[in-house]
Every structure is written in C-alpha cells, then in structure tokens.
Amino acid sequence: MLLDVPDAALGIDYGTSSTVAVIRSPDGRIRPLLFDSSPLLPSAVFINDAGRILVGRDAERSARLAPERFEPHPKRRIDDLDVLLGERAYSVTDLVAAVLARVRDEVARTLGGTPPSVTMTCPATWGAARRQVLLDAAAAAGLPPPTLVPEPVAAATYFAAVLGHAVHIGQCVVVYDLGAGTCDVSVVQRTPDGFRDLSCQGLDDVGGIDLDALVLSHARTVLKPELWQRLSAPQTVADRRHTTMLWTDARHLREALSRESSGSMFIPAADEEVLLTRQQFEQAAEPVLRRTVDLALSTLRQARVQPGAVAGWFLVGGPTRTPLIATMLHRATGVAPTVLEEPQLVVAEGALHLAGAAAAPPSAPPSPPSAPFAAPVSAPPGVPVSSPPGMPVSPPPGMPVSPGVAAGPFGPAPMYAPPPYATPPSESSWPPTSPVSGPPTGGTTPPVVSVAMAAPASEATGAAVSTPARAVGTGLAELYGVVAAGFASMVLLLIYGNWGAPSSWLVAGLLIGAAAAWRAWRLVGPGPRVADWTAIVLAGIGAVVMLAYAAMEVA
Template sequence: MASSAAQIHGLGVGSGISSTSSRKPSFSFASRSVFFGQNLGKTTATFLKHTNNTSRRRYSTGPVRIVNEKVVGIDLGTTNSAVAAMEGGKPTIVTNAEGQRTTPSVVAYTKNGDRLVGQIAKRQAVVNPENTFFSVKRFIGRKMSEVDEESKQVSYKVVRDENGNVKLECPAIGKQFAAEEISAQVLRKLVDDASKFLNDKVTKAVVTVPAYFNDSQRTATKDAGRIAGLEVLRIINEPTAASLAYGFERKNNETILVFDLGGGTFDVSVLEVGDGVFEVLSTSGDTHLGGDDFDKRVVDWLAGNFKRDEGIDLLKDKQALQRLTETAEKAKMELSSLTQTNISLPFITATADGPKHIETTLTRAKFEELCSDLIDRLKTPVENSLRDAKLAFKDLDEVILVGGSTRIPAVQELVKKVYWKRSQCHCQPR
C-alpha cells in the first residue's frame, strides 16, 4: 500500500453545514486527492445496507411465514440528524415533512405547552431561548461534573439531579428532562417522517454514535430510542459507518483513517478495509471538541468586544446569547468559502440611551486565530490512534473527512500541512 495512493474524501454534514451545498472544493497532493461535501446521510444509508436485512423470518408449525419489517438507519447528530431506509435494494435518505434530507436536532416547548421538533423549533429559538433545547447530544449519558463548560454554551438551564446526572430545565411546562428524553423527541420525528415516506410503520432502527462514546453514553442513546418507541437493533460507531459507506464493494485491501469532526465530538478511527470486511484497528477522540466550540469562540469574541465598548455583558442575556450563537454559526459557515463575513445584529440590547447594535466584520484569519488552540487539539487523537494501530501516516491509503466541521479551511489545511509534505501539495478547482 504505497503512500502515493493516499486520498482524502469528505463525507458528511454537521455543525450547521447544509448537506445540499453545491460547493465541493478539492485539493490534490501530487497523485493524492482531497474531496469534500458529500452527504452525511450516505454514511447511515450504506451502513444500513450492510448490516440490516429488512426481511425477518418467523417460523410456525405450519408453512414458513415471511414478515417484512422496515429497519431504518439513524444518524443522531449534535446539530442535525438524518434517517435512511432501504428502497428497491438501495439505501435512500428519507425526506422529512419539511422536504429536507436533514432535521435540526432541536426540541422546543411553547408557553402553551406545545412541543416543537426540528426546523420549526430552531426558527423560534431566539424568542424562546430558555425552552429551546439544542446540542443535547453533548449531555447524553453524562454527569454534571463532566459538562461544566458545555452547560455555559447553551441558552437553556442545565442542572444537576440528586444523583449528579444532567437535567435540562424547561420553565414553560415546569419540568426537568433527561438529555435522552429530548433526543427521543428528535428520534420520534425522524421515525414518524420515515413511516410517512415509506408508507409503512417503522419500529426498529440502527443508530450511529461517536466512537469515543462510553458505555453510559451508548446506553443513554439506546434509552432514547426506547423512549421514542424504537427497538435499537444495534449501535454503530460513526467512523466505522463512514468507512462502510466509502468502502462498499471495494476489492482492494486498504488502510483507512476516518477523521470525524462533528458539531459536538471529534472521533478518529483507523480501519482495515477489503473484500467486504472492515476491521477497526484503533479509535481515539475528544468528546469535548466539535463545531459548537468553534461557534463559542466567535460568540465570546463578539460579546467581549461589545462589553468593552458598551459595558454590557451579553452572555448574561439569554435572548442575546441565542442570537449570538446563531450568528456565530452562520459566520463560521460563510468563512468556509469567503475570506471575511459581515456580522449585523441590530437591537441586540437596549439601555437608557436607546437600542444597541452590533456591526462588525470577521475575517477568516481572525477566526483561525480565535480557534487556533482547537485546531491544535485535533492532532493528539490522530497521533494516538495511529500509535495504537502501530502505523504511521505513510501506511495509510485513504483519509476520510466526516462531519460538517471538516469544511473549516483551517481543518483541511491541518491535514495538508501536518500530514503531507508541502512540496507534494497544490490546489486545483473541481
């Protein structure tokens, strides 16, 4: 397996990056290529094709009776989720009720007690920040002592129960939810949309989780499925699912590294792929690193500048914090294709002197400066996974970039600069 054959491919959506984007930049490292912008749902769909047979046989004392049951594959993401099913022998991403291939992992409760899930919940987040739950995947299966930093990044209240577990407070209905209860609402919508799309009841699913999820987090994910009325047939690591999607029907044996940077977690897996067999050699990761952390750097920068100029701390205003978070995510996405972006937040707050606004410009260089330590943190899990697999980068044939946060140019540059010689690297449009 010569190193000159190495390629990097991008699969996936996350951290707010749209799967429908037509932007697919590519790079070439001499005979090596880099591709970005494929669809995350393909990962779940192709994995489903490999691991699930939608026909289950039930035997009686009489003739054999074959009962067909639909089994879906679900990618329960921090920012967006997707569901796939087998149609005509091929994996198909299910379109939700809004006509989209991905569903925001957001749940909200109105003052009237109505529950909103998906895009409709995301749209009203600014006016209802304390009752809109997002990035819940970062809290699932965790103790409160593990999520001190994450709890400060959200506009809703994260509290500790008597056992030290994480609870999410919902003032609108006077109730506290476990993170898996909120995730269950997202799963329920995905399954309901899948049932309508397939015109068949869906009760069983395969669900992907980050490779670095511990037993508690995996169990909580299964519990979320159970609460949603689903039988979770199997939990599969997201990097493994990505390698299955990429390596399907490949005949040559290859060594693959999956670099999965999503909205809430970072995973790395090294796998041997060939002849339909996928062997995981090692996994590593960081469950406290994802697109949300890049967003927070922009939020803190905006809030810090505003406090310096106006003397007002916007981070203490739940509504302002939600607006800052949404704006930061949008700016991050725009900086993947632009060298600078304008940020405009009119009427962000008001004082006795009148309304206050934010009007500023964020350059890609400044964004990369704000996030430089986050970029550096990506190196350690990669190095650990290779060490555990007793391999070097020259032994890899493929590197698969998964997750929306891998569209950040600085992340792509890290792969180019650190893991390949610059003399072999040049860029070309695709």
C-alpha cells in the same frame, strides 16, 4: 399503528447539532429524509406552553420567545439524569426520543410505514450506559429495536462502498470526525468481514461550537464591556434571547467563511455590524485545530499503523468544511484528505449500507493486482464527491505531490499513491506531534468491533486483494520476538562456552532461536498468523524449559 414496510431500511445519525436519517426504499433507492426541505434536522428541543416537546426548526424558532425552555444540544447532556427546561425537569431519554419520533413520523409519511430494519450510530468511545440511552429513546419513539454501529465504522463503510475507494484487507482508513461538540479520530481497519476499530481518541472540548465561540470572541472586541457582560452571562429573558440569536448568527458566519473570504454578522443589541475575514478566523482557529491534528497523529501511532497501510483520510462532520482543517492535515501527513460537500450525511448512509450488507455472503478473494491499489470506481449518481467552492487544498510549498493529487479541489478518486508494500516506510516518517497545552483528553482504546459489509466495488468486479498490510501487527508477538532473541543469545553463549551443557538447554535454545528467527522474518515479510502464534508458543516452551532447569540447579 404503523405497518412494517418490507425490504426497507433506516439509518439514523443522532448528532450534537443535527440529526440525519437516510432510508432505503423497497425498490432499493437510497435517499436522505427531508425535514422542512433540508436533510439536517436540528437536534434542538423546546418546551411549549402546553408542555409539549418541539424539535428541530420549530424548537429553534420558539427559543427566541422563551430561551429558558430551550436546549440546543441534548446529546451534550447525555450523562445528566435530567435537564431543567423552564420549571420542569425532563430526562435526556425523553428529549432524544422526541427527536427520533420526528424521524419516525417523516419515515411513515415517506414510506407509508416503519422499516423493519433500523441502524443507529454512536461514538466509538461510548460505553454501555450512553448506548442504552439511545436504545431506550428509540423504543420510546416507537421505532424497531435499532442496531448500534460505531460512527467511524459507518464512515469507513461509506468511504469504501459509496465513494468507491479501494480499501484492501489489512489496510486502514483514518476517520477524522469533527462534530458540533466533540472531535473523534479513529483508525479503522478493513477485515474479511468488514471494518473494525484499531484505535480511537477524542477531545470533548473541541467542536463546531468552540469554533463559533471564536467568532463571538472577535465580536467582543467591538462591543462595549457592559453589553458583552450582559450577553455572556444573561440574567433577563431579553438578554437570553439576544444571546441565543448571537450564537446562531455566529454559526452562520463561521459556515459562510468556509465558502467566502469574508463575512459579517449584525448584533441587534448593539445595533452594530461585525466584519470578519477568513484570514482572521483562521489565525484564531489554528491553535484549536492544531490539537485535533496532533490527536490524529497520536491515534495513528497508537494503532501502530504506518503510512503505507493507510488507504485514505476521511473527514466527516459539518465543521470539517472549514478549509483550514484539510490544509493542516495535508501539511502534517503529506496526504490530501477526502471531504464532501455534505459531510453530515456520511455516517447515516454508511450505517444504512452496513444494515444492507450484514446478511450478504462474503465474496471470494480475487487474484492479486499488479498495483497496490485497484482502480477506483466512480460514485453513484447523486453522491457529492467534490469539495464546495472555495475549498482548494494545495500542497504546502516544497511538498512533493504524488500521482493522483490535484492542486485544486478534491476529486472522487484516491488522493495519493502510497509507497509499495515491498518497502514499507518506518513509523518515524510521520511528523512528530507538536506540543500542546496538555495531553488530549478522552482518549481511549475501544474494544475491537467488527461489522459485516459488502466488498467494495473494486473487489466485487474482480479487482484483487493485495498483500495484507504488515504495518498492522500484534505488539504481543513483537515483544515475544525480542524476548526470544535475548534468551536464544544467552543459551547459545552458554552452550558455546560449556560443551557439557545438558540437552534440555540445547533444545530450549533451538526452540527460542527458531521463534526469534520467525519473528524477525515477519517484521519484513508476509506470513500466516497461525505461524506467529506457533512461534510464540515455542518461545514460551523454551523459556519454561530453561527456567525449570535453572531452578533445579539452584535447588
């Protein structure tokens, strides 16, 4: 039995394509676990001849021997009760548990035991049933009961706590998460206690796998039709083996095009080499990625957040290293997003910081700064903050560049200087969503999730919390303001036209007028939230008085 290691913690991001685990040692050092000398453990599983579940690269190597016993993406089967591998069905919980057991073994080898604190991430849109699969799998793997954290909250925590970007209370981070199987965009707001989701939407049919399919579509143009039919719908073991190899090589070629201007893949079944340039790949990928950009803008509108309240755009997930993604988002928003060399590690380490900050007492709010943003601090040693070679994102022709935006690769500092809060831009300043073939699927507004975290370094060192962003309001309060203004206008007109109006109508008009005046002020100026709700109550009382008197008059 493994012993607990005091003061140690483990953060796990179980992904569609890869699983990442980050540990905090008792001495406070944070580092990713290595699996076969890599921080990325493939989430793939394989059933060997003895019925044992192999995971990771062992599973990928064995898949070429018996591809019918191989499942490359168990997370995509999360809604299935069982998965048929070979001649036997396995529950998704068992498949996930096998991967987590490999993580447990590596943690035990590295630390000599199991950390008492385990934090796992999951998509913000997942419901209770899907989350329970992760909890059951962790228990079956012998891990302590984990704390589940939404992936965008963990990413925003990394953005503030590790990269040192200043995200003040009321400001938001837009997390663009493109994984192997899905694309999720979340607007995460900074609160006094940490971060919470304001809005989240997703596409279940856009991910790195779908970009790999574009590479295969190009390969199809050089293959004979009968050979492509065999590879696209394999019937024999040999064909399934070639299909598995083809998908793996397509992923490698797509990743190579993130660094190089061209690449090639060899297809043994056809004994041919397929050449593909980055320009050809981007032409095919642009319509697919356009849907994700439209999703990002739609999610921002759904959260009712204006550009001035956005502290930054953060790209996470391995496929976001594709240069076209950052370029398209830059063109659509005028803001250069932040992308790292290893975006797959972001969520796991952010979850680890949440685990360490949950018990930390909240810091006292410092005095306001002279500028909307505090000066960022540099990232800790060993944290990659620049984009990989070949990923420059230059502003589009004719687009003005704000101070702090470089025309070359990204840097660790904030990428733009937003307009001051005194003149917040209107919502119409965001470019309209371009038409797509259909509305984004899988969109949902999750319940508010608030997770405690330590204050960003800029706040902990005495930098100030700026005025809360007024772009984030309550739609209910604004609706009451409009209704109150209408009632007030009607009452004042009645009183002006008939001086014999009863005093109750006059009182009601004054209450509603005061509420409307307060709401009008809150649209352009700061104010406490308690006063907002007081105005709502006053407007409601005024409306009730007027309706009651009108009912008595009719009776």
